[in-house]
Amino acid sequence: MTPTLLGRWQTRVFLFALWGIPVTLLFGLVFGGKRYTMLVLLTAFVIGVLLDVLYTFLQRLRWNRDWPPMFVMMTGIFEFLVLLVLFFSLGRLLLEVPGWARFIPRQPRLRLFLMHYLLVWVPMFLMMFGGMHVLSPKWRFHGGQWL
Numbered sequence: 001m002t003p004t005l006l007g008r009w010q011t012r013v014f015l016f017a018l019w020g021i022p023v024t025l026l027f028g029l030v031f032g033g034k035r036y037t038m039l040v041l042l043t044a045f046v047i048g049v050l051l052d053v054l055y056t057f058l059q060r061l062r063w064n065r066d067w068p069p070m071f072v073m074m075t076g077i078f079e080f081l082v083l084l085v086l087f088f089s090l091g092r093l094l095l096e097v098p099g100w101a102r103f104i105p106r107q108p109r110l111r112l113f114l115m116h117y118l119l120v121w122v123p124m125f126l127m128m129f130g131g132m133h134v135l136s137p138k139w140r141f142h143g144g145q146w147l
Contacts, residue, residue, distance in 0.1 A: 027115075
């Protein structure tokens with residue numbers, strides 16, 4: 001399937017709502033920091049939506065306009081690295097802004113950050129290349145668009 005920009009966005013919204021939010025809420029309850037984990041998820045969503053514009057542009061440069069699973073995996077790694085820089089470098093700056101201290105922990109833990117990202121991203125990746133075809137057989141023929 002060659003996703004369109006609108007298809008990317010709709011699929012991202014669907015998968016974040018179906019999997020990302022419930023897993024993040026549960027993760028926040030188990031490991032603490034519900035606000036922080038939801039902030040990480042929201043930031044990952046916004047970064048992904050913005051980067052989808054770049055991904056769509058890059059996809060058009062390929063001769064067959066295809067976006068294979070390996071590229072999706074690379075985009076997931078890139079989005080993780082962007083999140084990592086935001087929360088571990090710029091997150092310390094946000095502690096100085098009034099009101100933000102309740103969202104950002106003083107010492108973010110990389111292991112929990114990575115575990116949270118993988119618990120959300122890997123099943124969404126698998127769902128995109130497997131389960132979406134079952135839930136909506138026409139999804140792949142409409143560039144990932146639902147509406």
